Amino acid sequence: METFTLLMQGFGVALQPINLMWALIGSVLGTAIGILPGIGPALTIALLLPVTISLAPESAFIMFAGVLYGAMYGGSTTSILINTPGEAGSMMTALEGNKMARNGRGAAALATAAIGSFVAGTIATLLLTFIAPAIAELAFYFRPADYFALTVLAFCSVAVVMGRSRVRGFISLFIGLGLGVVGIDAMSGQPRLTFGVMQLLKGVELTVVLVSLFAVGEMLYVASRFRRIPGEMVAVKGNVWMTREDFARSWKPWLRGTALGFPMGALPGGGSEIPTMLSYTLERRLAKNRNEFGHGAIEGVAGPEAANNAAAAGVLVPLLTLGLPTSATAAVLLAAFQNYGLQPGPNLFTANPALVWGLIASLYVGNVMLLVLNLPLVGIWVQLLRIPRPQLYGGILVFAMIGIWGLSGSFVDLILMTAIGLMGYVMRVYDFPIAPVLIGLILGPMAENQLRTALQAGQGNPVVLVSTPLSATFLVIAVLFLALPPLLRRLRSAS
Amino acid sequence: MPVLPTERDPAPNAIAGGGQSAVSRFFARPYWIGLGVMAMGAVWLWGALGLRQGARYSAIGPGLFVTIIGGGLIVLGLLLIIQIARGERFEPQDAEDAAANAPMDKLAFALAVLAAALPIVLMRPLGMPLTAALSFVLVCRAFGSRRLVLDIVTGLILCSVAWFLFTRLGLQLGRFFPPLGF
Numbered sequence: 001m002e003t004f005t006l007l008m009q010g011f012g013v014a015l016q017p018i019n020l021m022w023a024l025i026g027s028v029l030g031t032a033i034g035i036l037p038g039i040g041p042a043l044t045i046a047l048l049l050p051v052t053i054s055l056a057p058e059s060a061f062i063m064f065a066g067v068l069y070g071a072m073y074g075g076s077t078t079s080i081l082i083n084t085p086g087e088a089g090s091m092m093t094a095l096e097g098n099k100m101a102r103n104g105r106g107a108a109a110l111a112t113a114a115i116g117s118f119v120a121g122t123i124a125t126l127l128l129t130f131i132a133p134a135i136a137e138l139a140f141y142f143r144p145a146d147y148f149a150l151t152v153l154a155f156c157s158v159a160v161v162m163g164r165s166r167v168r169g170f171i172s173l174f175i176g177l178g179l180g181v182v183g184i185d186a187m188s189g190q191p192r193l194t195f196g197v198m199q200l201l202k203g204v205e206l207t208v209v210l211v212s213l214f215a216v217g218e219m220l221y222v223a224s225r226f227r228r229i230p231g232e233m234v235a236v237k238g239n240v241w242m243t244r245e246d247f248a249r250s251w252k253p254w255l256r257g258t259a260l261g262f263p264m265g266a267l268p269g270g271g272s273e274i275p276t277m278l279s280y281t282l283e284r285r286l287a288k289n290r291n292e293f294g295h296g297a298i299e300g301v302a303g304p305e306a307a308n309n310a311a312a313a314g315v316l317v318p319l320l321t322l323g324l325p326t327s328a329t330a331a332v333l334l335a336a337f338q339n340y341g342l343q344p345g346p347n348l349f350t351a352n353p354a355l356v357w358g359l360i361a362s363l364y365v366g367n368v369m370l371l372v373l374n375l376p377l378v379g380i381w382v383q384l385l386r387i388p389r390p391q392l393y394g395g396i397l398v399f400a401m402i403g404i405w406g407l408s409g410s411f412v413d414l415i416l417m418t419a420i421g422l423m424g425y426v427m428r429v430y431d432f433p434i435a436p437v438l439i440g441l442i443l444g445p446m447a448e449n450q451l452r453t454a455l456q457a458g459q460g461n462p463v464v465l466v467s468t469p470l471s472a473t474f475l476v477i478a479v480l481f482l483a484l485p486p487l488l489r490r491l492r493s494a495s
Numbered sequence: 496m497p498v499l500p501t502e503r504d505p506a507p508n509a510i511a512g513g514g515q516s517a518v519s520r521f522f523a524r525p526y527w528i529g530l531g532v533m534a535m536g537a538v539w540l541w542g543a544l545g546l547r548q549g550a551r552y553s554a555i556g557p558g559l560f561v562t563i564i565g566g567g568l569i570v571l572g573l574l575l576i577i578q579i580a581r582g583e584r585f586e587p588q589d590a591e592d593a594a595a596n597a598p599m600d601k602l603a604f605a606l607a608v609l610a611a612a613l614p615i616v617l618m619r620p621l622g623m624p625l626t627a628a629l630s631f632v633l634v635c636r637a638f639g640s641r642r643l644v645l646d647i648v649t650g651l652i653l654c655s656v657a658w659f660l661f662t663r664l665g666l667q668l669g670r671f672f673p674p675l676g677f
Contacts (some may be wrong), residue, residue: 037591051664084591136664164586167578171532171571178539178564185557192561216611218590223607223637225587227594389592390638391649394610394631398654401614401627406666411619418612428586430525448560455555 003133010357014365019062022055023362026063027369030070035384038222038396040087041071041215042438046207047403049336056338057401058355062362068329069121069366072312073374075383076113076305080106081382082233089272089308092280096293096300101234101294111242112250112298113305114374119251120258120306121367123314125433127262127321129360132349135321139346142322144454145465149474150465151447154324155440156269156478160485162271163433172432175423176440179204186445187452199412206335206442208404210328212417213398213434217424224425226389233385236378250302253283257306264307265314268326271435272311272484279307314365320344320356323446331438525585529576536568606637622673627654 013019033039045064052060075090080097093113142150151310155173163169182193183203194200233372242250257279281302284293293300318324323344325331337344342352349356374381404413427434451465458464466472521527539561562602574584582595587595610633617626630641631650640646662668671677 036617050666051661054665078591165578166573167574171568171575174564174567174571175532177533178535178568181539181561181564188547188557190546190557192546192557193539195542219634220604220607220611221588222590222593223634224599224601224604225593225595225597226600226638227592227597228639388640390635390640391631391646393638394634394646394650395653397610397634398627398631398650398657401630402623402657402661402666402668405614405618405623406661407668411615411665414615414618418608418615422608426528428529428588428590431588433591445521446562449666451560452555460555 001405003130006133006188006357007129007354009353011364013058013354014062014361019059019358019362021425022059022063022363023066023366024369026066026441027070027366028066029063030067030072031074031370031373032034032070032384033067033075034071034074034076035381036074036387036392037078037084037389038215038218038393039213040329041068042210042332044071045329045332045336046210046214047399049207049339050403050406053339057342057352058358060336060340060358061333061355064333065359065362066366066369068312069117069309069363070331072309073114073117073370076117076308077110077374077378077381077387078114080109080301081236082385087272089276090305090310090400091273092276092304093301093308093407095280096297098234099294099296100298100301101236105296105298106234108242108246108298109296109301110236110378111375112302114371115242116250116254116257116302116306117309118367119254119372120261120309121313122364123255123258124262124265124310124391125363125367126362128313128316128363131315132321132360135317136346136349139322142346142470143468144457145471146468146474147322147466148447148454149471149478150322150452151443151450153474153478153481154443155436155447156481157387158326158436158439160481161274162435164431166482166485168430168432169436170284170428172434172436173440174444176209176437176442177444178440179209180441180444181448186449191204195232197412199410201221202408204441205413206332206414206438207407208413208416209420209441210332210438211299211400211403212420213424213427213437214328215396216417216421217428217434219397219400220421220425220426222393223365227234233382236382237465246298249298253299253303254281254284254306255379257303257308261307261310262314263418265311265326267316267318268324268337270325272308275307275311276304281305320348320359322347325439325442328438331435331442334442347490398445411464500645523585524579526576526579527581529572531572532575533572536572537572539565539568541565603637603639606633610634610637618669620673623668624651624654624658626673627657629632659662 001227001403029044030041033044044067075087076093079085079090079094083098085093085094086090095107100106144425159169159173160166182200184201185192191201260279261275265272280300280303284290287293287299315327315330318326319330319333323334325334342348373474404417407413454464466475543558543561543565546561547556548558548562549556589595613624613630614676628650631654632646635646642667658671
């Protein structure tokens with residue numbers, strides 16, 4: 001009951017006119033960047049960070065939530081209408097959704113995607129509402145050793161799951177960890193890896209790395225392999241609303257997608273790619289008319305879309321309760337919390353209930369707004385795709401530059417922008433996952449801090465690191481993440 | 496033109512060896528990435544040398560974590576080199592507007608890199624609006640735009656408006672046009 005009261009107080013915050021306005025701005029911005037290629041929610045939030053510093057934290061996070069959810073609605077629109085999934089999570093939507101659009105059922109595909117996202121987003125937010133406080137309660141008992149083991153687990157799972165190769169995943173992670181130690185060491189006050197450069201004393205900002213990797217790296221990559229013939233856009237035909245049969249075929253996939261997406265999004269390294277893929281496979285297996293798959297089956301849009309949105313809400317569980325980011329977007333949200341001097345985790349729920357519950361309540365509000373914004377107005381949104389690509393990518397670089405130069409007017413940041421941008425290019429060409437860099441960068445200093453605090457408490461005895469049941473369990477799971485995939489492969493090839 | 500081997504469209508001569516140019520070997524077997532990772536590890540290890548590894552009360556000092564990262568990078572770089580020697584394949588990532596299998600357009604890439612690097616030299620002397628506008632024009636050119644005058648005008652308007660807007664929002668973007676002192 002207490003949760004319910006707190007949630008109502010959250011609605012009190014989220015429904016203030018000023019915050020409704022920020023939610024609307026976030027939703028509109030999110031939908032737009034979801035539709036536009038080359039720019040995603042993580043990059044958008046990173047670019048908004050310096051601008052929002054004068055806002056109240058509640059307002060800023062309500063806007064970010066709108067961006068996060070809106071980007072997913074926008075992403076499904078482009079997947080369905082032009083078969084270009086903007087992010088990994090909407091790849092599966094494109095499979096059946098684009099076929100549906102080609103068969104003249106684009107409106108039904110857009111509707112099942114939007115309503116499915118709404119249903120999944122709402123259920124997942126409900127789950128978040130009731131699960132997050134319980135986990136936060138549990139996290140009160142975490143000791144530094146537990147936190148350290150948990151970050152090690154997050155590192156291992158992120159590096160293993162996010163890439164196609166473990167070695168490349170770990171290289172990405174270690175590059176992030178390496179950038180994370182640059183600057184003044186918080187515990188001893190000594191400068192590390194600054195090479196006598198004054199501007200490096202404050203460390204390498206997440207915003208600089210994120211913007212360089214996502215905006216500059218992407219721009220370089222697309223420029224070098226530009227597809228001059230843009231994807232063909234299918235006009236929206238058919239009724240805007242779904243038929244009774246469409247509903248009958250969609251509601252179960254929505255629920256199953258939510259059930260897959262939410263827990264997997266909450267797990268470190270789960271992301272949105274795996275649950276959407278699983279949901280698609282599951283729906284194909286369960287479908288009565290299996291032959292329709294591959295030719296525009298509505299279940300293949302409904303399930304993955306729901307899974308995608310539910311996973312996005314799931315990501316917020318470890319972020320809010322443990323301060324543990326499990327995706328690039330979550331990493332930048334954590335940086336946003338730190339910008340306000342806030343540390344997500346169990347204390348946030350007691351120290352700043354207006355922020356946490358306002359944010360959660362705004363997810364409900366944002367979902368309703370996005371449904372209204374997206375279903376009837378889809379024709380207006382796709383006009384954004386008419387922006388010519390040369391000017392679009394030119395504009396992305398301009399905003400990247402403003403975001404980096406505006407941080408601190410540092411000449412060193414501009415050098416980093418080019419260098420890390422080139423690294424982002426190489427990572428795309430040779431298929432290194434990008435998110436582990438950001439997670440290593442932001443979690444590395446936290447892991448080091450917990451390690452040192454834990455060892456200090458244990459008077460330097462490393463046994464303290466595995467002395468609690470939780471820390472031992474986390475570390476065992478981390479080892480399993482490393483050892484299981486090759487072991488399974490060996491077993492399979494042996495049998 | 497170097498072609499990267501991919502699973503969907505395996506380049507016939509990329510991995511198989513024999514009769515390929517040094518350039519295509521450089522791209523298909525990127526030993527240099529492994530060396531680069533090891534070099535970064537070496538720099539971090541070297542940086543850790545000047546730091547205490549242990550501390551009196553806390554068992555580990557500011558250097559230990561840096562040492563672990565540096566050592567880790569060297570091992571990982573070595574593993575990557577071994578993988579490449581064993582014929583590891585690299586499949587470029589998919590992106591909207593990009594054809595992963597397409598050959599690299601070197602001129603476009605060079606123009607785009609120039610656009611990204613321009614601010615290092617020009618941001619201070621020329622200020623943000625003009626520098627960003629120049630980069631904008633270069634990116635447009637890299638993406639095949641041939642309407643130079645229109646791009647210059649668009650870039651100048653976009654960057655000036657962005658400068659005013661973001662300066663009003665509280666960002667420190669420097670002066671509008673430093674050469675004239677305003």
